[in-house]
Amino acid sequence: MTAIAGFSEMVTRNLRQSGIFAAFVLIVLLFSLLNSNFLSPGNLTNIVLQYSYILILAIGMVMVIVLGQIDLSVGSVVALTGAVAAVLVIRNGAPWWVGALAALAVGGLVGMWQGFWVAYVGIPGFIVTLAGMLLFRGMTYRVLDNVSLSPFGGTYYDVANGFSTNGWFGGYGVDVFTLVIFGLAVVGYAVSQWRTRMGRIAYQQVVESMPIFVAKIAVVAVVVMAFGYQLAQYRGLPNILILLAVLILAYSVITQRSVFGRHIYAIGGNLNAAQLSGVKVRKVTFWTFVNMGLLAGVAGVVFSSRMNGAQPSAGNMFELDAIAAAFIGGASTTGGVGRVTGAMTGALIMAVMSNGMQLMGVPQSIQQMVKGLVLLLAVAFDVWNKRRADAR
Amino acid sequence: MSSTVAATRVPVLAIRQVSKRFGPVEALVDVDLVVHPHEVVALVGDNGAGKSTLAKVVSGVMAPDSGVIELDGEPVAIASPSDAHQAGIATVFQDYALCENLDVTANLFLGRELRERSLMRDGEMERVARGILRVLTSRIPSVRTPIAHLTAGQRQTVAIARTLIGSPRLVILDEPTAALSVAHTAEVLNHIERLRELGLGVVLISHNLNDVRAVSDRIEVLRHGRNNGSFDTRNVSQEELLAAITGATQVPEPRPSDVGR
Numbered sequence A: 001m002t003a004i005a006g007f008s009e010m011v012t013r014n015l016r017q018s019g020i021f022a023a024f025v026l027i028v029l030l031f032s033l034l035n036s037n038f039l040s041p042g043n044l045t046n047i048v049l050q051y052s053y054i055l056i057l058a059i060g061m062v063m064v065i066v067l068g069q070i071d072l073s074v075g076s077v078v079a080l081t082g083a084v085a086a087v088l089v090i091r092n093g094a095p096w097w098v099g100a101l102a103a104l105a106v107g108g109l110v111g112m113w114q115g116f117w118v119a120y121v122g123i124p125g126f127i128v129t130l131a132g133m134l135l136f137r138g139m140t141y142r143v144l145d146n147v148s149l150s151p152f153g154g155t156y157y158d159v160a161n162g163f164s165t166n167g168w169f170g171g172y173g174v175d176v177f178t179l180v181i182f183g184l185a186v187v188g189y190a191v192s193q194w195r196t197r198m199g200r201i202a203y204q205q206v207v208e209s210m211p212i213f214v215a216k217i218a219v220v221a222v223v224v225m226a227f228g229y230q231l232a233q234y235r236g237l238p239n240i241l242i243l244l245a246v247l248i249l250a251y252s253v254i255t256q257r258s259v260f261g262r263h264i265y266a267i268g269g270n271l272n273a274a275q276l277s278g279v280k281v282r283k284v285t286f287w288t289f290v291n292m293g294l295l296a297g298v299a300g301v302v303f304s305s306r307m308n309g310a311q312p313s314a315g316n317m318f319e320l321d322a323i324a325a326a327f328i329g330g331a332s333t334t335g336g337v338g339r340v341t342g343a344m345t346g347a348l349i350m351a352v353m354s355n356g357m358q359l360m361g362v363p364q365s366i367q368q369m370v371k372g373l374v375l376l377l378a379v380a381f382d383v384w385n386k387r388r389a390d391a392r
Numbered sequence B: 001m002s003s004t005v006a007a008t009r010v011p012v013l014a015i016r017q018v019s020k021r022f023g024p025v026e027a028l029v030d031v032d033l034v035v036h037p038h039e040v041v042a043l044v045g046d047n048g049a050g051k052s053t054l055a056k057v058v059s060g061v062m063a064p065d066s067g068v069i070e071l072d073g074e075p076v077a078i079a080s081p082s083d084a085h086q087a088g089i090a091t092v093f094q095d096y097a098l099c100e101n102l103d104v105t106a107n108l109f110l111g112r113e114l115r116e117r118s119l120m121r122d123g124e125m126e127r128v129a130r131g132i133l134r135v136l137t138s139r140i141p142s143v144r145t146p147i148a149h150l151t152a153g154q155r156q157t158v159a160i161a162r163t164l165i166g167s168p169r170l171v172i173l174d175e176p177t178a179a180l181s182v183a184h185t186a187e188v189l190n191h192i193e194r195l196r197e198l199g200l201g202v203v204l205i206s207h208n209l210n211d212v213r214a215v216s217d218r219i220e221v222l223r224h225g226r227n228n229g230s231f232d233t234r235n236v237s238q239e240e241l242l243a244a245i246t247g248a249t250q251v252p253e254p255r256p257s258d259v260g261r
């Protein structure tokens, strides 16, 4: 493999990934030019809080999509789990953590139910979760007796709205804890990039030239620290951001480094080969749906906390946002391809676009049209990119 | 390695009186097959003769209706592909394809990843993968190349290399050269000879009698799911083989493959 071929290959292979990041940066730049408030500390915090549940759902969704399935029920599951928590905490006065754990348990049970039908009965996920979408929405209405419940208040409310770590390390007007955490994140990123680079060099694979490598890390560091500084100036680290960071790290490891994750990719890539190779297809499929249910439960807690209550119609269409995030983030419609980090970028693109257009006062109708077109174009770009790669 | 020398040892695989039907179709009827270490046994026969079915029965993909499978003289039950792998049976299936979205290492170790708790030992797997590809003297660019970027021949090399993960004693190859060019076929035949040198028993299923004659020690013919002749590769003529495959001759008794019993 010559260095030149290797380089062009690297660019094609990474085009999708670098393309999605470039698109994200461009959209952020565009909105910050159009609206001076966009990059304000308050608004950045707001974006994180407002779309956190879509990011959480997108983590599970990209795994389901890589498996070659789809889950249309997550919006209803968000509503159902939030409703269960609300009935326990608001109506029956249970402690906040009882409500949260019950929501997770319900999410897990929902996942087992759907995983059973998909994995062991062999009904396509599309059908099972379409049924689930209706089933769990109906259950939500029953659980809530057709009325909304509010407010949670207290610790439950703080889950998605609090800044518990603010002031741990002190600081006047700027939260030091936030800056320390972001600093650690930058160092961690730089170290992992350096190790990847060393690994590639050891296998005589192509790497960027040193100045480009340093510049890339510097740019990331500046952007991340700028974001952290803005948050620190506002109210510090939102609890939700900590939860998200933990989930994203954990699921990146699960999908990229664990045997379970590898088997999800194998099943989505070639079901027959996976089966003949001894991959336990049913078991992996079942647990991928259980995992999706659990994450929908987490999103249910976060959303009901954020809304400070539960409504029968909560979470409507969330499944579509989560699915769009996964596809914009590079997941393949035929399965086997997609990454948690990609889905997160996809979800952030959706979040930033929604927020930016809201700030500019773009009507809801136009917002939907724009989001629809972005999804279409992102997948079209994928298809085009793949064809071009195949044609070579 | 000649079959007469091999026959004096315990066969690595002995199939006795195995039958399998699919509804009205008798895919296998009382089939016998014996394979020794250091031996390449070719399994030939017309389309639908039952060759792939036999491979699947031995690899744990489907269970036989009746009959016994012995490994190193011990009767065994092989209920799943993982069981077969545990027992040291490695198979390249006819309709087997690799996961194109995964790289060479991931495909080699699929279903049998080296792990530390539930995390994979990526570095170790790559090291072993490189070693195995070196044994097969293959021309795979890198163990990190996704399968989608490989040629048909390179993919077949990966499929065969897969059989060397763990410590197999028996390798079954179901038409490994069917889709390959002359050059790639030669490469695969080289791999098969390498497997024999490593002391494995090899079952080669093929329609290509030239390939079969080039690498096998013994040729077993299946016809309509039944044994229909067993020949020493060095002493058999093309006409005899064709006659057995097409049914112009009937089963010769006793079969030379039974000598080792």
Ligand SMILES: Nc1ncnc2c1ncn2[C@@H]1O[C@H](COP(=O)(O)OP(=O)(O)OP(=O)(O)O)[C@@H](O)[C@H]1O
Pocket (backbone or CB within 6 Å): B022, B025, B026, B027, B045, B046, B047, B048, B049, B050, B051, B052, B053, B054, B094
């Ligand atoms: N899963 C199955 N269900 C029903 N019938 C089957 C199945 N698998 C094989 N058969 C039938 O069993 C018979 C033997 O098939 P098999 O695939 O073993 O033949 P083969 O010798 O491998 O043929 P080929 O050279 O075409 O690969 C055929 O008649 C086939 O149609």
Ligand SMILES: [Mg+2]
Pocket (backbone or CB within 6 Å): B051, B052, B053, B094, B174
């Ligand atoms: Mg066959």
